[in-house]
Amino acid sequence: MAEKSMERIVSLCKRRGFIFPGSDIYGGLGSTYDYGPLGVLLKNNVRNAWWKAVVQKRDDVVGLDSAILMHPRTWEASGHLQGFTDPLVDCKSCRKRFRADHLLEARSAEMKGLKEEPVDMRDVRCPACGGELTDIRQFNLMFKTFMGPVEEDANTVYLRPETAQGIFVNFNLVRESSRMKVPFGIAQVGKAFRNEITPGNFTFRTREFEQMELEYFVKPGTDEESFEGWKAFMMEFFTGLGGKADNFRYYEHPKEDLSHYSKRTVDLEYLFPWGWSELWGCANRTDFDLKRHGEFSGQDLSYLNQETGERYVPYVIEPSLGLDRATLAFLVDAYDEIDGGRTTTTESAKEEETVLRLHPSLAPIKAAILPLSKKEPLLGMAREIYGKLSDRWFVQYDQSGSVGRRYRRQDEIGTPFCVTVDFETPDDGKVTVRERDTMAQERVPIVDLEGYLAGRLGC
Numbered sequence: 001m002a003e004k005s006m007e008r009i010v011s012l013c014k015r016r017g018f019i020f021p022g023s024d025i026y027g028g029l030g031s032t033y034d035y036g037p038l039g040v041l042l043k044n045n046v047r048n049a050w051w052k053a054v055v056q057k058r059d060d061v062v063g064l065d066s067a068i069l070m071h072p073r074t075w076e077a078s079g080h081l082q083g084f085t086d087p088l089v090d091c092k093s094c095r096k097r098f099r100a101d102h103l104l105e106a107r108s109a110e111m112k113g114l115k116e117e118p119v120d121m122r123d124v125r126c127p128a129c130g131g132e133l134t135d136i137r138q139f140n141l142m143f144k145t146f147m148g149p150v151e152e153d154a155n156t157v158y159l160r161p162e163t164a165q166g167i168f169v170n171f172n173l174v175r176e177s178s179r180m181k182v183p184f185g186i187a188q189v190g191k192a193f194r195n196e197i198t199p200g201n202f203t204f205r206t207r208e209f210e211q212m213e214l215e216y217f218v219k220p221g222t223d224e225e226s227f228e229g230w231k232a233f234m235m236e237f238f239t240g241l242g243g244k245a246d247n248f249r250y251y252e253h254p255k256e257d258l259s260h261y262s263k264r265t266v267d268l269e270y271l272f273p274w275g276w277s278e279l280w281g282c283a284n285r286t287d288f289d290l291k292r293h294g295e296f297s298g299q300d301l302s303y304l305n306q307e308t309g310e311r312y313v314p315y316v317i318e319p320s321l322g323l324d325r326a327t328l329a330f331l332v333d334a335y336d337e338i339d340g341g342r343t344t345t346t347e348s349a350k351e352e353e354t355v356l357r358l359h360p361s362l363a364p365i366k367a368a369i370l371p372l373s374k375k376e377p378l379l380g381m382a383r384e385i386y387g388k389l390s391d392r393w394f395v396q397y398d399q400s401g402s403v404g405r406r407y408r409r410q411d412e413i414g415t416p417f418c419v420t421v422d423f424e425t426p427d428d429g430k431v432t433v434r435e436r437d438t439m440a441q442e443r444v445p446i447v448d449l450e451g452y453l454a455g456r457l458g459c
């Protein structure tokens with residue numbers, strides 16, 4: 001297989017309607033992306049797979065959908081107002097803005113072996129024009145806006161930089177209304193916003209993104225065991241949905257690099273075309289968040305074990321996954337290019353062929369219905385099959401072009417099955433079902449088609 005290139009994956013995403021650059025007709029808006037007709041289906045499927053594994057299939061986890069705008073005290077308590085910053089410098093000549101820590105790292109790498117003493121920020125010049133840089137300023141990554149008609153400091157609110165805090169502030173309400181006992185978890189999927197200075201790598205790092213977060217509350221002392229369980233879960237989730245195990249690995253954050261609230265953090269990393277990058281972070285946040293919100297709100301967020309009479313502030317294990325990142329990882333992992341193609345139909349034989357080998361439950365379109373003729377009775381029969389199957393799944397109807405071309409269009413978007421209505425169908429009541437990865441074909445009676453597909457799709 002040809003080496004996976006981001007450029008080609010991005011191009012497929014735009015051409016086939018998975019992901020478009022945001023505000024494209026106005027020349028785009030820095031690192032925003034829009035999910036097209038197929039992208040929204042894929043993203044929904046990834047979200048649903050996560051929700052099913054984390055919430056639906058577990059009786060110790062419940063769901064939540066909290067507001068994006070939260071009381072500003074939330075961000076004082078969480079530490080975001082104070083500490084959620086990046087160190088920035090500006091170039092005095094070309095006005096470009098940089099992360100000071102990134103410039104220092106780059107400069108230190110350059111000077112390695114040449115100079116003994118550590119690099120000082122005063123020795124660093126603008127990488128774009130060589131100009132002089134300003135002093136470092138701390139830049140808060142939260143998007144700020146105003147609530148109500150008056151734009152004044154008292155009305156400042158923030159777009160949440162993570163969904164987690166919505167879970168912590170609802171801890172008592174959820175626990176009481178659902179009669180949950182520790183250990184239990186609260187899961188939430190939703191948009192979060194970070195005013196990143198250097199977004200990049202397509203949808204990997206964007207300023208607006210969707211998170212899938214679980215806060216799993218445990219008794220202190222049982223936190224390390226629970227952590228191990230969720231760490232293993234992260235890997236199983238991806239490989240269980242067809243992810244290639246070799247493309248995933250764990251990264252243990254060194255103690256000295258941990259966030260102020262974290263006792264331990266392990267990332268699940270994915271081998272993207274640009275290198276290993278964080279996909280899913282699992283953090284042991286201890287009792288930091290509940291304690292802080294307890295202090296700032298004046299509410300008691302401790303937990304009483306009714307059976308033993310013990311009272312404590314639970315520790316929390318947080319596996320936090322970006323939905324956009326997860327979707328991108330599945331796309332990259334499934335992407336396959338075959339030089340020269342694998343089909344032998346004359347008109348398309350020598351072209352390069354792209355197959356998106358998505359897990360059937362993630363594939364946006366589950367089956368395509370292809371009549372070999374645009375005339376009756378094939379057309380009517382094909383439309384009828386489409387009507388029946390679309391009751392249950394997203395399916396496509398396609399009658400244009402050679403059947404080889406139509407197969408390729410479906411392979412490229414990851415459709416697991418193509419159903420061909422051919423000239424024998426009116427006589428024997430059977431259709432030809434062709435599988436995407438093996439290209440194996442089988443004649444299946446129309447009356448059995450739905451069951452046949454359901455068994456193979458598993459959804």
Ligand SMILES: [Zn+2]
Binds near residue numbers: 091093129
């Ligand atoms: Zn400059």
